[in-house]
Amino acid sequence: MYNIFYQSHAGSWAILIILFLISYFARKQKISVMLQRLFYIIMLVSGIGMVFIMGFPLLYVVKGFLAILLIGTMEMLTIRSRKGSPVGGIWAGFVILLAIVVLIGYDVISF
Known part of the structure; x- marks a missing residue:
């Protein structure tokens, strides 16, 4: 079950970033924003499932x-x-948060 959550979580993050960039640069498209929000839900459900299976380790809760x-920054930018x-400031926050989340996800940052 963990592997199913992991694969859907990693895939949804990749697709979510692509949809975010499409939503940001193609401002008149509404379907990309709706798909982006769908992938938010997929990503959140799979992430919560993985944290639940792992027993709520502090690093992954953070x-x-x-x-x-x-x-939130993606929504504000869009x-x-x-x-x-x-x-400008929101883009800086987006880049910093994205880097931290990805580095924690791939176990580069750990404590």
Whole structure:
């Protein structure tokens, strides 16, 4: 069961980043935003399933919290780009959060 959650989680992250970039740069597309939100749900459910199976290790609970913040920055970037608002600081937060979440996910960062 863990392997099913892991594969769907890793795949949903990859597809989610691609959909986010499409949503950000192709502002008139609504289907990509809806698919992006669907993959948020897939990613969250599979992540929660893996944390539950592993017994709630602190590092992965922190990763989950950071991933939720990352989803928030993706949503803010998508919405603000459609409105034409400045997004420079949010991009910095997005890049930092993405790097931390990916490094924790691949066990480069551990404590």
